[in-house]
Amino acid sequence: MIRAFRNLIERQLAKAQAEGQFQGLEGEGKPLPDRSGEAHLDAGLAAGLRIMAEAGVVPEEFRLQADLDAARKDYTALTDPQARRAAMARISDLEMRCNMARDARKSFFR
Numbered sequence: 001m002i003r004a005f006r007n008l009i010e011r012q013l014a015k016a017q018a019e020g021q022f023q024g025l026e027g028e029g030k031p032l033p034d035r036s037g038e039a040h041l042d043a044g045l046a047a048g049l050r051i052m053a054e055a056g057v058v059p060e061e062f063r064l065q066a067d068l069d070a071a072r073k074d075y076t077a078l079t080d081p082q083a084r085r086a087a088m089a090r091i092s093d094l095e096m097r098c099n100m101a102r103d104a105r106k107s108f109f110r
Contacts, residue, residue, distance in 0.1 A: 061101035068094040 016022060027033075035046070052059060071094055075087040 059101075059105070061098060061105055064094060064098040064101055068098055 022028075035050075041049070049059070068091065071087065071091050075084065075091060078084045078087055
């Protein structure tokens, strides 16, 4: 069964190549991009994230993580106790929202 499916795919690829369907594609003649950072991701999730990145779309989880990183960095520069307390509240809120977005993504891809 698997061998028959593999043969079907190979025949379709050979036919497409013979018809010139692989010529003129974006990136032709260039090395494949380094995607070693995606090695720990599910192949479907990696493909989805790549499509979103190419379209200029950033998932909410990633935007929140960037905001959280910036808030943590800002917190270290504060000396006023009241400002530090407010910054810690913001960090807590961002952590909660980031975790919720991550959980939503994980449950969506189950």
